[in-house]
Amino acid sequence: MTAPPASPTRTATALIALAALAALVALDIVRSGTVDPFDAPVPIALGSGQAPSGAHCTDL
Amino acid sequence: MLMIRTGLVVLALALVLGAFILAGPRAALLMAVGLGFGLVLEGLRFGFAGPWRLIVTDRDGRGLMAQLLAIGATAAVALPLLSAAPGELAGAHAPIGLAMIGGAFLFGAAMQLVMGCGSGTLVNAGSGNLVGLVALVGFVAGSFFGTLHLSWWTDLGTLPVMTVQGLFGGAGAALTVTLLGLALVAALVWWRAAPGRRMPPARLWIAAGLIAALALANLVIAGQPWGIVYGLGLWGAKLAQAGGADLAATAFWSSPGNARQLDASLLTDVTTLTNIGLLVGAFLAMRWKRRPGAQVGRMRPESWAAVLIAGLVLGYSARLAFGCNVGAFFSGVSTGSLHGWVWFAAAFAGSGLGLKLRPVLLRPAAPAAGGQPA
Numbered sequence: 001m002t003a004p005p006a007s008p009t010r011t012a013t014a015l016i017a018l019a020a021l022a023a024l025v026a027l028d029i030v031r032s033g034t035v036d037p038f039d040a041p042v043p044i045a046l047g048s049g050q051a052p053s054g055a056h057c058t059d060l
Numbered sequence: 061m062l063m064i065r066t067g068l069v070v071l072a073l074a075l076v077l078g079a080f081i082l083a084g085p086r087a088a089l090l091m092a093v094g095l096g097f098g099l100v101l102e103g104l105r106f107g108f109a110g111p112w113r114l115i116v117t118d119r120d121g122r123g124l125m126a127q128l129l130a131i132g133a134t135a136a137v138a139l140p141l142l143s144a145a146p147g148e149l150a151g152a153h154a155p156i157g158l159a160m161i162g163g164a165f166l167f168g169a170a171m172q173l174v175m176g177c178g179s180g181t182l183v184n185a186g187s188g189n190l191v192g193l194v195a196l197v198g199f200v201a202g203s204f205f206g207t208l209h210l211s212w213w214t215d216l217g218t219l220p221v222m223t224v225q226g227l228f229g230g231a232g233a234a235l236t237v238t239l240l241g242l243a244l245v246a247a248l249v250w251w252r253a254a255p256g257r258r259m260p261p262a263r264l265w266i267a268a269g270l271i272a273a274l275a276l277a278n279l280v281i282a283g284q285p286w287g288i289v290y291g292l293g294l295w296g297a298k299l300a301q302a303g304g305a306d307l308a309a310t311a312f313w314s315s316p317g318n319a320r321q322l323d324a325s326l327l328t329d330v331t332t333l334t335n336i337g338l339l340v341g342a343f344l345a346m347r348w349k350r351r352p353g354a355q356v357g358r359m360r361p362e363s364w365a366a367v368l369i370a371g372l373v374l375g376y377s378a379r380l381a382f383g384c385n386v387g388a389f390f391s392g393v394s395t396g397s398l399h400g401w402v403w404f405a406a407a408f409a410g411s412g413l414g415l416k417l418r419p420v421l422l423r424p425a426a427p428a429a430g431g432q433p434a
Contacts, residue, residue, distance in 0.1 A: 018340065
């Protein structure tokens with residue numbers, strides 16, 4: 001009977017998570033393109049006079 | 061160690077700068093807020109699932125008290141802000157319904173299986189916990205699948221959106237009622253907790269204050285409260301689309317707001333930005349320590365399958381429940397949504413079931429011949 005394989009260290013596991021996230025963002029940039037800086041929202045919503053446009057978990 | 065820590069600071073700055081270059085100043089600010097969440101949650105060990113377990117199993121109410129403090133501090137500023145700027149800021153308001161209650165119950169059970177809620181799963185994955193990473197994969201898939209069936213579930217029975225502001229009239233009354241509600245829960249925690257395990261230590265007071273400050277920064281910058289689940293569902297939708305799925309025919313992803321978000325860059329999504337920051341912030345906090353701690357113990361293959369399925373359930377149920385511990389409980393309650401209170405009650409009940417299931421479903425790996433149990 002062989003011993004079960006050793007688990008990756010915490011650092012290795014975290015790096016896998018970060019790499020997967022970076023790959024997702026890179027894939028999305030390739031597919032969706034980048035943001036037009038002249039079309040980016042103002043830095044702070046409060047005081048902007050603009051309605052919030054982001055999506056949230058509470059949205060139907 | 062100095063080299064590592066210098067590298068971590070450079071990584072944090074590069075992340076914020078990268079968000080600025082790729083998506084503008086608001087994205088950079090939200091990335092910084094997300095980093096702050098990750099640093100505080102991992103660095104000061106502020107969590108949701110753990111304290112819910114400890115109040116039941118160990119009569120330790122300190123972590124849950126800290127959650128209530130953070131929510132109360134957030135509400136004290138958020139409710140007047142929402143009242144003062146209704147055209148610029150929105151609360152985490154959602155309807156109470158049968159699927160919402162059932163979803164919250166299942167979420168509570170699943171989060172005890174993987175020992176991580178919405179924010180906790182991201183923190184665990186970012187800080188190198190293998191259970192957290194496997195659960196996150198399931199969470200992303202589950203929250204995407206939840207979007208595909210959401211309208212069917214909500215059609216089973218859903219009330220109109222109800223808020224404390226709407227029921228009691230005005231921010232002042234809403235804040236009073238919210239703080240009284242939190243005080244009532246705190247009194248129950250005080251009664252249940254053992255002496256010496258009631259008041260949070262200084263670490264959790266600081267963490268609660270920082271979490272409240274970051275949640276308010278999220279609201280002021282983004283115009284909406286802190287959330288987790290929408291971003292994860294969007295990640296799943298983006299991956300499905302990349303794999304050839306046509307989401308235009310689905311009710312959720314064909315609605316104007318969601319369709320726009322699906323076509324746009326991920327870096328324009330508020331919850332994606334804070335989720336990325338949170339995960340990286342947890343990594344920074346873990347690597348900053350001289351001893352990051354050991355990996356979780358080895359488990360049987362069927363237990364890893366249970367973790368993956370529990371992650372799926374976390375994501376799917378959070379979608380039905382209009383949020384997780386962050387979007388529904390923390391942000392819902394602190395911005396006056398009644399669904400946040402109902403979510404808390406249902407998820408806490410489910411958490412009790414999860415505590416019973418955990419030792420049954422998660423079993424350590426069998427030891428090698430002549431070896432010791434893992």
